[in-house]
């Protein structure tokens with residue numbers, strides 16, 4: 016019998032009922048962890064009548080997790096723990112996450128659901144090119160692929176020649192890979208005269224583990240001639256499989272029977288309007304070893320409106336649009352540099368480099384964006400340049416809801432980025 020998963024067919028009402036029940040259970044389990052015992056003392060299970068009542072519970076931050084290391088967030092006896100993962104995180108705050116046998120099974124079920132939704136079957140050969148070890152990318156998908164019934168190749172990351180050899184020899188049809196490494200593999204294939212579209216048998220690729228643009232996804236799709244699905248996860252929530260894109264590629268379905276999703280304004284901590292960008296906040300609903308209540312992921316995304324043609328009623332998240340650490344508040348509006356980047360990439364004439372400057376002349380925030388044009392687009396024709404400048408300003412205004420001044424530059428005129436994704440110069444505090 017092929018592996019199947021009924022929870023993907025739950026209706027909104029059923030999801031809501033399940034979430035309410037499991038949130039109460041989570042409350043009871045979390046109380047057993049020293050870190051939560053006092054903080055949850057004032058809430059009774061009867062206080063939870065709907066998923067929205069999660070807001071009666073306290074938020075949990077990465078800093079609290081770190082302060083509670085190694086054992087304060089553990090809600091079961093240590094003898095019930097069968098594995099731990101350890102994440103250094105982007106800001107260097109290392110935290111451990113513990114799993115019982117059941118937790119590992121639930122994690123595999125979440126990722127397996129995403130694999131099925133992207134049309135993976137037991138006939139597929141799955142080459143897992145994510146690192147195995149403390150990092151959750153490798154093992155998270157490994158057990159999911161075995162659950163689905165794929166022949167699973169635990170290739171791990173690196174050793175590109177061997178990866179290519181494995182793909183050729185065993186006809187790998189499904190890959191799991193960090194997007195930047197996907198590009199690297201394509202580059203090595205190019206140099207070796209291998210046509211990744213025709214010499215391989217790859218039809219589905221899962222990407223995750225680092226932020227990436229839609230353009231990068233499309234390049235990997237074209238390079239391999241395969242469907243590329245985005246995956247979202249973080250070690251604090253087990254790992255990959257929290258939300259994954261189905262074959263429709265129109266947003267990532269959250270496993271809502273396992274995770275309760277909120278999207279909050281990172282400043283006011285109130286829920287944003289549906290469809291608005293905000294911080295992804297997640298509560299585990301089934302985890303035993305380390306239940307986490309309203310964990311602030313610091314990832315920025317939005318819930319996408321409407322139904323998915325695949326039939327799943329589980330909410331869809333946009334791709335991650337940035338991190339709360341990158342957020343700018345300009346004239347009271349929350350702005351994420353990724354929004355600016357996306358708007359600029361929509362304009363064909365815009366080249367690779369841009370820089371955002373904020374200042375505050377006469378007590379009013381002002382945002383300017385210096386943009387390098389492509390060689391082809393650059394011209395001495397003043398009228399054309401002014402029209403292009405207006406067009407870029409309008410595109411930014413549509414995206415950000417505030418007016419932005421755009422300056423155009425010749426290719427190579429702006430300083431080259433120091434490797435950081437976000438190029439923002441904020442002069443506002445210096446002037447006050």
Ligand SMILES: [Zn+2]
Pocket residue numbers: 261262263268323324325326327
């Ligand atoms: Zn779908």
